[in-house]
Amino acid sequence: MATMAEVAARAGVSTATVSRALSGKPVSDEVAEAVRRAAAELDYSIDRTARSLRRRYSDVVALVVPDVENPFFTAVARGVEDVAREAGLSLVLCNSDDDPEQEARYVEVASEEQMAGLILAPAGPDPRLDPLLRKGRTVVVIDRLVDAPLDHVVLDNQALGRIATEHLLALGHRRIACITGPQETSTARERAEGWAQALTAAGATPDPQLLLHATYRVEGGQSAMHELLDLPEPPEAVVATNNMVGVGLLRALSTTTHHAAPQVSVIGDLPFITSDVAGAVTMPLHPREMGTRAAQMFVERLQGETGPPRRVVLDPTTPEPLTRLLTGPETR
Structure with a gap:
């Protein structure tokens, strides 16, 4: 079955734009036609996916960061919120205070409240994500690496x-x-x-x-x-x-x-x-881009992306933010 990410790639637009176009939300006539044509060619139906998502979890994503007072994470949150809103998701911002116990509590809350998943800047190397992962929820890790087969967006x-x-x-x-x-x-x-x-x-x-x-x-x-x-x-x-x-x-x-x-x-x-x-x-570290990329990966997983874990590395060695996308077992 085709995924929304595949439809987006064929139409030359973002997954959020595909969601808007197929949900009847405002997009240009040219974009709407390109999305409809790509969806038809790939035999993709957003209704089938949407019904499945509604049965399993709410349209809420939690962003858990270690220090909400740090402007770096404020900018990350803005990037996440921009993408989440366009995809029809609501964002809940949580401050772990760099405390693994507090972080674990937020994970439990996200699971109990049937949230769509979590974007996490972990407080430690081994966050306790089982309550969400057992339910098949989406988790994207940002800023710091963890030893788990999850999508990451980090800096070099x-x-x-x-x-x-x-x-x-x-x-x-x-x-x-x-x-x-x-x-x-x-x-x-x-x-x-x-x-x-x-x-x-x-x-x-x-x-x-x-x-x-x-x-x-x-x-x-x-x-x-x-x-x-x-x-x-x-x-x-x-x-x-x-x-x-x-x-x-x-x-x-x-x-x-x-x-x-x-x-x-x-x-x-x-x-x-x-x-x-x-x-x-x-x-400068371009934290808003980190949030944007993490949220894009989150939405792609939510809407059907099933490939291996990905790691996006934001490269500081160029004047403009450059990303390197690493996929598969060679990522750490």
Whole structure:
């Protein structure tokens, strides 16, 4: 049986547009005709799929993020909501506070309330998704990797850590520190790996004293920066692997009497109150695209896509967001 994704590919439109066209919602005459023709050629019926979906679950999707106050996840939510609304889905935003127990409770609620599924930025490497997966619900993972055969939308975190460090190396710095997130978090590990790779490639051996794991919060970055400044030989420059860590780092520097404050490179956009800090270089991450791509994959699964797990990697090495779609067992 043909899927909505196949109809969309043949008509040259999005799956959301196919849904609108076949549901009688406003689209241009040209698009409507292209969709109807593609559906007829593939013998596709949206009514059959819609009836099946209504029997099984509601038109509600939950987005669970570790920190709803982080502007990164606010932008992710906007991308998800845009696609969900166009596909006729309602969005519920949940804050896990980076707590696996709270996250597991939201998974249970999504299952009990017969939600269509979950888009999840996991609090840990092994989220408890069984209540949803046993019911065949759709789950898409964003931002952080989990060891499960699910669709993912993530960043190329090693590249982010490497590029942020290479920028500081190009300015002549060699004693470069890295403040990253918890060791159990894939983004934290991978960005730290990129930091070490860049230093090694430049002939500057990474100093274990200069790699600090903190919470992905303002307080974590602030405390870690003070720890670095208290070293007998403080770093010349620092990579902050998260926007909130970057804010904390800059707060620490603003209150220190240290006469030679280090150069700062932040992975992520700083909130507007700190965006004009002199000497701080930021790397935009395009979180709204992450939300958009995750929601598109979610809708495709909901509407019949049955292929193997996919991983979309948002590539930071180009001026415009570039995605690499990896499919099959080689994804991790």
